[in-house]
Amino acid sequence: KQEVTQIPAALSVPEGENLVLNCSFTDSAIYNLQWFRQDPGKGLTSLLLIQSSQREQTSGRLNASLDKSSGRSTLYIAASQPGDSATYLCAAIYGQNFVFGPGTRLSVLP
Amino acid sequence: KAGVTQTPRYLIKTRGQQVTLSCSPISGHRSVSWYQQTPGQGLQFLFEYFSETQRNKGNFPGRFSGRQFSNSRSEMNVSTLELGDSALYLCASSLDTYSYEQYFGPGTRLTVT
Numbered sequence: 001k002q003e004v005t006q007i008p009a010a011l012s013v014p015e016g017e018n019l020v021l022n023c024s025f026t027d028s029a030i031y032n033l034q035w036f037r038q039d040p041g042k043g044l045t046s047l048l049l050i051q052s053s054q055r056e057q058t059s060g061r062l063n064a065s066l067d068k069s070s071g072r073s074t075l076y077i078a079a080s081q082p083g084d085s086a087t088y089l090c091a092a093i094y095g096q097n098f099v100f101g102p103g104t105r106l107s108v109l110p
Numbered sequence: 111k112a113g114v115t116q117t118p119r120y121l122i123k124t125r126g127q128q129v130t131l132s133c134s135p136i137s138g139h140r141s142v143s144w145y146q147q148t149p150g151q152g153l154q155f156l157f158e159y160f161s162e163t164q165r166n167k168g169n170f171p172g173r174f175s176g177r178q179f180s181n182s183r184s185e186m187n188v189s190t191l192e193l194g195d196s197a198l199y200l201c202a203s204s205l206d207t208y209s210y211e212q213y214f215g216p217g218t219r220l221t222v223t
Binding site for chain 2: 032034036041042043044045046049089095096097098099100101102103
């Protein structure tokens with residue numbers, strides 16, 4: 001069964017800290033992996049898409065890595081800001097089948 | 111370019127009723143997927159439509175159905191509503207079935223009383 005887990009479930013950090021969010025998937029035959037951000041009661045905003053042939057993607061203060069062999073992806077956020085507070089979800093993509101993790105709820109304190 | 115739009119944004123229904131939710135994908139996108147998000151189960155895939163055909167289906171009862179029109183707009187219908195159907199329903203569009211980056215709408219919050 002294809003499952004995705006995320007650790008930690010919640011994280012609270014002071015502004016300015018660098019942080020890492022973890023995503024693990026059981027089926028390593030993924031096509032791609034996508035990281036999303038979700039603000040309370042809102043839809044999902046795509047942050048980064050890593051194709052299976054890539055090892056990492058970067059966008060501004062965000063860097064995501066993918067290790068298919070170990071079934072893991074990490075999202076690195078540099079110099080965190082209060083505006084980064086949200087729930088971060090990763091999705092393992094198998095064709096058109098998106099399997100989402102439960103998310104990490106991030107709070108960045110000013 | 112306009113994003114994915116969903117209507118209505120909020121809906122309150124009574125048990126036993128039926129409901130129809132609408133999704134308009136990004137212009138040029140032909141694939142539309144639907145998801146249910148609840149605090150207990152997280153985000154779960156409902157179904158995906160491409161060129162008016164259902165291509166993939168998640169593990170939901172037959173009360174959940176959908177369709178896609180020739181302009182790629184999609185609707186999902188839930189019949190005989192149950193309390194457990196209360197959730198945020200999200201729609202996502204992508205360029206085609208083989209394009210793996212999805213863009214999500216703001217969702218429809220359905221409350222069943």
